Amino acid sequence: MELSLAHPAIKAFMCGSVSGTCSTLLFQPLDLVKTRLQTLQSNMQPGSGRVGMVTVLRNVVQTERLLGLWKGVSPSFVRTIPGVGLYFSTYFSLKQHYFQEKSPGPMEAVLLGGGARTVAGIFMLPVTVIKTRFECGRYSYGSVTGALRSVCQTEGPAALFSGMMPTLLRDVPFSGIYVMFYSQTKASLPKEISTSGYAPLANFSCGILAGVLASLITQPADVVKTQVQVNPQLRAAEAIRYIYMEHGLQGFFRGAVPRSLRRTMMAAMAWTVYEQMMAHMGLKS
Template sequence: MELTLAHPVLKAFMCGSLSGTCSTLLFQPLDLVKTRLQTLHGSMQPGSSRVGMVSVLLTVVRTERLLGLWKGVSPSFARTIPGVGIYFSTFYSLKQHFFPDGPPGALHAVLLGGGARTVAGVVMLPVTVIKTRFECGRYSYGSVAGALRSVCRTEGPAALFSGLMATLFRDVPFSAIYVMFYSQTKAALPREISSSPSAALANFGCGILAGVLASLITQPADVVKTQVQVNPQLRTLQAVTLIHTESGLRGFFRGAVPRCLRRTLMSAMAWTVYEHMMAQLGLKS
């Protein structure tokens, strides 16, 4: 019995990990630009000219070459491949346990998405901290393993869980809102579209809509999370105060465009690939 239960969960983990690999490789430059935007403004003097997404992109290419846009891709892989696998396998397990007979309703989708993201977020937080530090350009770590050892040695293991609350306040609502909008818009599609060869494209469109809404709602928490993880001496409330003092309410939406693009496209692709692979394996996602 245990093997029977574990088998589809393992398949869900593998499908999720593969979808995370593809989306991470494609959209890592957007994540790097978002992190640079959020950390640059903390060090700018009042009255400085605004720094936009394109100028940061060009600066990275000019100073670190084209491959500089993929700086931090190793910790991104280390975080996303198992992280997305954990997320989807947890989501699948919860769905099969609580709602085995049909698609969940809106409230149930919120609980499923939020629960799965809580598990994945806590488990993968140490690698998330390292990933953020790689991308910001202030730290010169040689590898993910070396960075983990360095942080434990110089700052203590607790530093690997810096920004835990801000991360959960960002990721749990994002996933809950995303799954709710995604599942409900997909369920509203006409039957002829859902069963046609263009079903994957329609599902991707549903994912785009859900991703935009979820990204904008959770953007302030992402800015706070980045500041706490890059500046470990800051507490969450201190980071909120600092951002507001330096930039006002607008500061909580620094990097919103690249993050919205990345999270929207990445989530839409991950769900589309995951559901397609699960269907090929004969499993209900």
């Protein structure tokens, strides 16, 4: 079947998959650094000094070489290509069904983004768990399939859905807040900018602003999610208590800089590429 004859939701899926692939490849090192920062044990810290993003980055390059920064890119691709595609196709379908005649308002945009992320998040959670374990450096998995087999044999299939609540509490608000800020900021732009050759740059700038705000608001849930997935014996409430006892309130913002950079840049690029591809296909995103 030719792409031009495909259903609009399939086109949205393909546009989302392409945009997710590009952004994942570029920003995987930031995700790895974020995960390492969040899973550092107190006895790994030199003295009482603070281990920061640059220290972790240098340590990874020294011990695992430059390509070590892309550790976990394989499960990231397995998650991102269908995951981002599923997110955008769900988003497109919901928007077409409920808002074909009008643009969604702020709260409607939150529901659109959150609804699309809920579908994609639950569906792709097992791969997210494996990706987090690949990146943290505690497990020596050789491949995605090998990791899946190992987890199922030693911990049971339920371990593949560990951290579901903190994952949804992180991703659903992030997506809802992001879509709200992104759509409202974009709608406030002069029409001559949004329809000119500067449209991609304008979309990217709106995405940067929306991503920074959404990332900071949802950072604590991301730290809890990482702890639960790396330490499957912990429940969310236990992980919260552990983080607070070990690192205090600032522990809930560990990895905020690399995560904000990565999520902001990834979301901004994904939405920019997605909107340009949809426009090229003659579809309103």
